[in-house]
Amino acid sequence: MIYVLLIFWITSAILAIQARKLIRIIVYLAIFSTISAVCFFMFGAPDVAMAEVAVSSFSTVFMIVCFEKYFTLVTDVSPDAPKDLKFRYKLSKILPPVVFTLILAGLFIYFIPEGTVNTYLKDLYLERFRFDVGGENAVTSIYLGFRVYDTLFEALMLLISVVGVAHMSCRSEHEISGENFSGVTKSDSVDVYTIRIICPAMLIFGMYLVLNGHVSAGGGFQGGIAIASFFICRYLIYNVYDVRYGKIMSFEKMTFAAIALLASLFIFLGFYVQFPQIRTAYLISMNMLIAMKVSFGFIIIFYRYIAFERR
Amino acid sequence: MNYEIVEIFAIALFFISLFGLITSKGVIKGIVSMIIMEIAVVMFFLSLGFQTGILPPIGAELGDNVADPLPQALMITAIIIGVAVTAINMTMLIALSRQFKTTEWDILKKKNME
Amino acid sequence: MQVPVFWILLAFMFLYLIRAIQGPTIWDRLLAMSLISVKVIVLIIAIASFYNRGYLLDYALLYSLFGFISVIFIAFFILDRTRGKK
């Protein structure tokens, strides 16, 4: 059953790669990330599937703003921009890439080590995660308890990429003006009315994912993205949302410092062993801090894109 | 050389998107192929040790056919970093199209020469 | 009884994918995308009920919210792009 799903997965990927018109790429990528989320779900990884779904809507929004900018800057202006992106598959031009890819694939498959995947580490984690870290969700207890180093550096990586986006995008002097910036929907139309109903539900569901992350599926990352998607909807409803980037950027840096402090305080200094009853408090607070960090990072990237790029 | 058929799908998609990256005329197709490559890598990690009817490692009673939580924990961070990197790619694309007015590799090479 | 349900839902998703490939206008592809997202929700509820795991349903709820957001943004992007340009 999983093989049929994977065949869909590869066909939608090939569709997205060879799409000629630029508009179709976004729709094909949305279908591709939908089917890949279902594949992750079938592989027994609902957390990763949740992260994939939340992230695919964000990458769709980023791509939309980027394509709008590309259209206004390149295709409408310069004559030499081609209408479609079809790679003229002449045999002479296509042979070297195909040969190179096949050689690489052959080398890769040849050098795969023998033997099945040994499950020593998996059994260790599955038995020990309730006593050592506490909480029902093995995945959350791993990236918050056993391997908290990776989470620290991942949070640092997210902070660096947010700072990179903030500084690389164009610096237009005037902040967002007062007119209907989103210009997406008229204020009295039915979809704006329903988005007003859906938005609080999304925020509450994001909070639920964060606070409930160590027990059921969910966690700091997925909850953070769900909370950040509330601000996307808010951009659709209200005319303008003047976000003070400086404050949010500094606040995100402080959240990262808090994460590093909390992790080092609890795990490296060994509070975990001395006070076993604070474990769930540590898990929940760590999840909340990560959720704040991820949501602030994505809010900054989103508003950096929408506010400054769309002009 | 024995591995699950599921992993072959992930490896195949990785090399298909690598082919897409090589033959991409514009920067945009390159970014699209990179997004697909990231998801293919994530899929490969998750498909290790897959049996049909596998259950997630969450909840009180864990049966025998339970998925491995370790690669899942790593892959969540990998996906989020993938989006952050994509955001940076697109910012660079916009800066590129603003300065050079095109995103075709060969035209960029010519413009870069003079 | 549950396994044929999965196969039927996968067949529907495949047919929508074919419709997305040969759909004449871009709007058909958008329609096929939202149809696939509906089928995904139903498939997840079927899996959750087959394995009798309650927490898998959070995923279906989250998915219906995010599928809704991406359809909105894609629809308005295509509208801005193809409005008035025949």
Added chain:
Amino acid sequence: MMEIVGNIIIGIGLVFMAFGVLGLYKFKDFYLRLLVLAKIDTVGAITFMVGIIIRHGFSFFSLKVFLIMVLFLILNPLTAHIIARTAYLSIEGITQDQDDGRGGR
């Protein structure tokens, strides 16, 4: 007994979805195909969820499925409305100023 009733309702839901797929390929006009998303799929998915609720009886699981059904009932027709409105505006070529939010000519 509840098991059988639930299975029957799930079967009916799948039959609705099959009609939806049939309609998708028979209708030639885009707006007719949109009907599949707006009506047939919503009804098919909701009967499917009702069948699942009946199979699981009165429990926390069926409460969650009921919550998903309510949210789905709100969201799916709205998605169809958004697609229909934007498709109508772009296919008919109504520019920004003529668009008074009701989509009427």
